[in-house]
Amino acid sequence: MAQEQSMDLPIIDLDVFLQQPRDSEALKAECARAADALITYGALVLHDSRVSMSDNDTFLDLLEDYFAQPEEDLKKDERPEFAYQIGVTLENTEKPKCAVDEPCLRVIERLAPSERPLDISGHEPDPKCRFFWRMVEPPPYETRFPVLNADNVVPEAPHIRQRWTPVMNQWGTSMKNA
Incomplete structure (x- = not known):
């Protein structure tokens, strides 16, 4: 019987990278933990004190509500014509x-x-679902790349639609500023 691996992802403290000298043992140890997590799981969790925990919780709550919708509702937000570079990409698509x-x-x-x-x-x-929300200013001209001219996708469900744009922009701004 194969040994099962736990999905308790290691939490990597970004503050160590921001506050420690490049040659410190603490930084080297955190780098090793990050590398081990990526080798073992292909993912890790980052802790960054510059990002508000309440913003994180609000974002996660919104995405949990979004992905709890029936698949037929999620499919309305797919944009294969833009190579899934905006909107939702459902599991087993890529x-x-x-x-x-x-x-x-x-x-x-x-x-x-x-x-x-x-x-x-x-x-x-790929078995994961994801949602692309672009955090860029549109170019001041039409480009030859249609996805760059496409509007972000905002879900239709009333309990999600009102919260979507402000929460996605707040979280995206937190990520860009971090």
């Missing part, structure tokens, strides 16, 4: 490029075995 892209496969072959991805042969779509 496929790993390197699984079938010859130039990418050649790059992986050149990596040392210890540096290669564990498995790209499965061709399995």
